[in-house]
Amino acid sequence: MTFTDFFDTIGIRFEAGTKTRGFIPVPGTPVEMPCTIICGTRPGRQILITGGVHGGEYPCIETAIQLGLHLQPAEISGTVVVVHPVNPPAFFAKLQYYGPHDGKNLNRVFPGKALGTASERIAYVVSQLQQCSDFFIDLHGGDIHEALLPFVIYSRLGGDEVAAQSREVSSFLGFPYVVGSVSDNGSIGGAANSGVPGLLAELGMCGRWSAEEVEEYIEAVRNTLRGLGVIEGTFVRHEDVKYLDSMQVLTAQHTGCWYPSKELGEEVASGEKLGEIRDFFGEVLSTYYAERGGILLYVVTSLAIVTGDPLCAVGVS
Ligand SMILES: [Zn+2]
CATH class of the missing domain: 2.40.50.100 (RNA polymerase II/Efflux pump adaptor protein, barrel-sandwich hybrid domain)
Structure with missing residues (x-):
């Protein structure tokens, strides 16, 4: 399936050189995910960026909103779909980790279920989007009561080629640490198991956000998109990233x-x-x-x- 096919099924049509805004409904739930589709003027990779799988992680949610606002079709080869945020009910409930409808952690129920609980259904829709993409970027941060160092997690699942690509691209953000994971029920594990490389980034913490953090996060994602050949400009290869x-x-x-x-x-x-x-x-x-x-x-x-x-x-x- 392609992004075009996926969005066609929910009545959203887009073409090359345009930016399209809309909501992705999650059937059987009140959840509608705001999304922006930036379709480039040149052919290229299909990239999915999600922010706010966890509703209390504010720097990543604002980063995703800003990416949707500022990425322009003219600078893109391929298509970038930004979901900002994935779980609006969790965002407005100001909950850490869990969704308000079923008390489940969305990042523990991938690849989800079409007829499951609200979180499982959200995961199922995100999984469908992942399967349309060549690379998946999931933006997180420390939750409401979590302090953390910026780091990136990649999945070791999905075979050597998928894992190697996930590992390499994880360093493009320039966060100090990159760590491998074998978890199969999180967003990147789910993507890897369906053959889609990806990364899960962590920046910011403790239920707060600042313009400086968001700026740093946006630049990290833009550098990653440069490294993937999706946007032009000078790609910075961060040699000092430590692999754990x-x-x-x-x-x-x-x-x-x-x-x-x-x-x-x-x-x-x-x-x-x-x-x-x-x-x-x-x-x-x-x-x-x-x-x-x-x-x-x-x-x-x-x-x-x-x-x-x-x-x-x-x-x-
Ligand atoms: Zn998170």
Whole structure:
């Protein structure tokens, strides 16, 4: 399927040299995803950019809005589809991680289900869009209670060729760290499993956003589009990006209060303590350790923590 075929089915038609705005409905839900289709004047790659899979990640959502506004057909070879944001109900509910209709994390239900819950249906529609594209760029950031360093995740799934392309292009953003993932239920894992290379970018944090962060994010995406040959201009190859082997994500085993022991960006040694959860009487319920040495890529900042919540992640070199 091509973008033209996909948008045809929802009554949106576009042609070369135009910018088209509209909404992508998610059947059986109240969700309508605002999108901008920038169809270049020259043939080229089909690129899907999504912002706001998680509704509380503001720098990436504003970046996607700005890309939709400012990318011009005359500068593009191929077609760029920007979805900004993917999940408007989660955005307006000001929720971290979860969708308001089913309490599910959209980035854990790919490739979705046509007749599933609201989040599964959204994932299904995004998966269809992914299958129309040659490369998928999913913009994220630290969520409402998450502090993080800018980094990029690529999927190791989808075979050597797809994984190698995802890995290489992940460095084009120029964020300090790139880490591989074998998760198969997230947006990039879903794309990779259907043969589409992609990346998931993380910039910004803690329910805030600034014009400077958005500017940095836009320039990072524009550089990636230059590297992919989609827009013209000088492509900067960032040689100083550090590739990490994997990520140890720690999740809460208890509901209580979270006390991290390490600062964001701190180096941690194998076996080192990362934090503990205590009850309201100060009794330690569980303690968390690094399995291998690495760098603290993100850490949850809320004192409140619920069983199953992420706590922090170590990027392992
Ligand atoms: Zn996210």
